[in-house]
């Protein structure tokens with residue numbers, strides 16, 4: 089039984105992002121204290137980000153349980169199943185302290201495929217978490233949930249997390265759905281989520297656009313650790329990137345979780361600018377946060 093009164097709970101909500109950070113008292117059930125998560129289910133563990141996080145997260149003390157529709161070489165205990173398989177998901181979440189949900193289609197695709205993997209798949213994961221009593225999920229959202237937002241230029245303000253959703257693809261639309269699903273499961277069932285609108289997480293930035301949205305793998309692990317361990321997150325939306333000199337968005341809701349980014353893409357700027365030049369304000373591909381997803385999105389090959 090949590091001894092805090094309603095007023096005390098509301099007073100603990102210090103963030104200015106009231107429209108995207110949903111915390112505070114919830115009258116419908118009793119909260120039990122969240123313990124620091126140790127066993128964590130990593131969905132999408134065979135993917136690019138999953139592979140990087142499999143290497144980095146164990147050093148924070150996590151035991152990772154792996155889940156993907158593809159087998160993972162050298163990981164015979166990984167659960168090989170599709171997000172459509174409700175029973176497999178239920179077994180996968182049984183006994184874990186938290187989930188990092190990376191699995192899904194990570195590029196543009198047909199609406200039907202996105203519906204199955206990203207929309208229904210994420211719903212199945214939340215249902216499994218509810219049934220098995222999992223209290224914390226970190227959801228891999230994307231900058232493409234707000235991809236048609238004009239990118240900041242020449243000193244204009246950084247994009248806040250409560251900027252209106254402007255998905256650039258069905259893919260981006262599915263990430264907005266995931267964020268709203270997370271908000272619903274917090275309000276209705278008390279499952280806390282940090283939705284991380286990831287920029288680009290790769291070992292190094294490979295385009296001038298990425299200089300503004302890049303998240304180093306080390307910073308990604310730091311942010312996921314903060315998202316797993318921060319108290320009273322309710323449903324919190326954060327942008328996921330390093331402390332880039334050319335950053336386009338506001339990292340304060342991520343910092344409020346205790347995230348302290350250590351990297352800056354600027355060390356790659358001279359090389360990338362020499363190769364590609366500055367972003368061209370007349371080029372529609374460079375006009376919005378989502379870059380080429382707004383004009384000619386890369387398509388999921390399967």
Ligand SMILES: NC(=O)c1ccc[n+]([C@@H]2O[C@H](COP(=O)([O-])OP(=O)(O)OC[C@H]3O[C@@H](n4cnc5c(N)ncnc54)[C@H](O)[C@@H]3O)[C@@H](O)[C@H]2O)c1
Pocket residue numbers: 131132133134135136137138155156157158169170171172189190191192193194195204205209228229230231285286287288289290
């Ligand atoms: N890498 C980035 O820079 C970036 C940026 C924004 C958002 N994200 C999000 O982070 C997550 C991971 O990204 P990534 O770059 O590793 O993508 P990825 O495509 O490399 O990995 C996705 C993984 O999900 C698995 N998967 C897909 N559909 C599935 C299903 N129906 N059931 C079970 N597993 C399924 C795939 O097999 C794959 O291993 C994705 O949700 C993506 O949308 C990543």
